[in-house]
Amino acid sequence: MADNPNIPSKVIRNDPWFGSYAKRAEGMRASEIRALFAVANRPEVVSLAGGMPYLGRMPFDELADQVADMLRKQGQVAWQYGSAQGDPHLREDVLQIMELEGIKDAQPDDVVIVNGSQSGIDLITRVMCDPGDVILAEAPNYVGALGVFQSFQVDVVNVAMDGDGLIPEVLEQTIIEQRKAGKQVKMLYTVPNFHNPAGATMSRERRPKVIEIAKKYHVLIVEDNPYGLLAFDGQTYPALRSYDSEGIVYMSSFSKIIAPGMRVAWMVAPPGIRQKLVLANESAILCPSNMSQMTITTYLDNFDWKSQINDYRGMYKERCDAMDEALKEYLPYCSWLKPKGGFYIWLKIPDGLNAKDMLPRAITAKVAYVSGTAFYDDGQGADHMRLSFCYPTPERIREGVRRLSTVIDNEFDTVRLFEPEVGTGTRKERG
The missing domain is CATH 3.90.1150.10 (Aspartate Aminotransferase, domain 1)
Structure with a gap:
């Protein structure tokens, strides 16, 4: 094998493709x-x-009846290919959810449906980052995001947080230090509400400060917000996206508020980024599952989800x-x-x-x-x-x-x- 120039020299016995990855x-x-x-x-x-x-x-018995009725009436749509941007009905529905967190200016065309938040993190990293670029993130980091960032060979630089979430002064200093080192800081990835794993929530006072710093240095904020509606006292914190529509990609999911098995999440992004996300989504999966999306809309339309x-x-x-x-x-x-x-x-x-x-x-x-x-x-x-x-x-x-x-x-x-x-x-x- 070693004499064949077409076969990598670095192979291991249980994986003959080891040297080809x-x-x-x-x-x-x-x-x-x-x-x-x-x-x-x-x-x-x-x-x-x-x-x-x-x-x-969850009201599974009643939901089963509603989904069965949906399939009888719309089965040929539910089981067919769909749009890479997602089902228009569902994109309308998520606007109601985001309004609870102060996002009132979004339109259905601003929304991209993705196969769970994990897919959304993958897509925005794919669209925005080259190997060696810097992504800033709270320390500790959400493990799923770390896996995506590593796969795209970006440098994850930690920004300290405390009980009130990301510390704005440390964020700004970190950006300055990375730029002095010749690094390209592309994104700030943040989980502002009930952070996974730290449990902290970014204070209301810090939110506009973080946004202003990111805007000052032209750093895109990726706001990952799967837990935002699960405050124990019933209040909702204003989404970062509610302060600014141009410098933030907002992402949320039905996994924590309905069910993770549907693998349905959504992103809201500025027009240029949104178009890239749709193309990346099409390239990665062709289109999100119509069946999963229509099951979610069936639930939202027929049950008191609030x-x-x-x-x-x-x-x-x-x-x-x-x-x-x-x-x-x-x-x-x-x-x-x-x-x-x-x-x-x-x-x-x-x-x-x-x-x-x-x-x-x-x-x-x-x-x-x-x-x-x-x-x-x-x-x-x-x-x-x-x-x-x-x-x-x-x-x-x-x-x-x-x-x-x-x-x-x-x-x-x-x-x-x-x-x-x-x-x-x-x-x-x-x-």
Whole structure:
């Protein structure tokens, strides 16, 4: 084989194509979250890992009847090819949803339907970025976005956040530093509401400041907002897109407010970018699924979706409260920000412990979480773990945190045997 110039010299026995892959494939890696699913979904394991919405309260029996009626009347449309921009009826419907967050100037033609937010992140990166370009993002980062950015060989530069979200002054300083280094800063990717994984929400005061900084340096803002309607107190924060229509690509999804299995999300973009997104969507998938889109419109047209979302808010608040109380009882020496909505708590564990190393022992104890390392591309995050409260019942959440506490307690005590100074002053013993 080595004598044949048409066959790469770098091959491995179980993959004869190893030396033939594109350079961008070298950056691909398995998500730590996806790798957990096979184990975390076992019934004996309390999974605090995956961000799966709880669908037990959806009106599936009634929806099945409505979808059946839709198929009888419009089956030849639902099962046919559609437009790369998406179904016009659905593009009209999403305007009602965005109005709740202050976006009142969008038109149906501004909307592009995509196959879930993940596809939307892929499309905007494909349209805007070349290898070596810089994307700014909050640290920690949404793991799905990190995977996309790595595949397009862009440099992800972290911008610090706190309990009020992205810090504007740090954003501006980071842009200046990157430009001085000769880098092309193309986009700011932000999850402003109930951040995944940090749980923080960008304050109302910071939102216009972030927009002004991005505008000043001609940096496109990509606003990823899947959780915006899931505030526990029922309020909605103004979308960044409600402040500015020219410098922001807004993206949201039905995955958290209806169901992820439909794989339907949408983007709103300025005209030039929107046209590129439609072409990129057509190139990638030809067209989003008519069946999925028409199922969503059937639901929106025939059910009180606002009341359903309000029910979700109450349910997720109850589960968040259950996790917060369990953490106070079982892990008082850890620290966390209690979120105002969404699905996640970002738990800081005692100094000297490593969430990634500890995960196998947690699985043995029949509890699962996501190590903070999944949300960075440079090895950071071992001092944090993401806990999801969206799917388990409050009782299961409490039991999961109890199991987790035994793992962390044992790990802490083992480390202290060999390094007595580890965690000094960070752990409050339970009485």
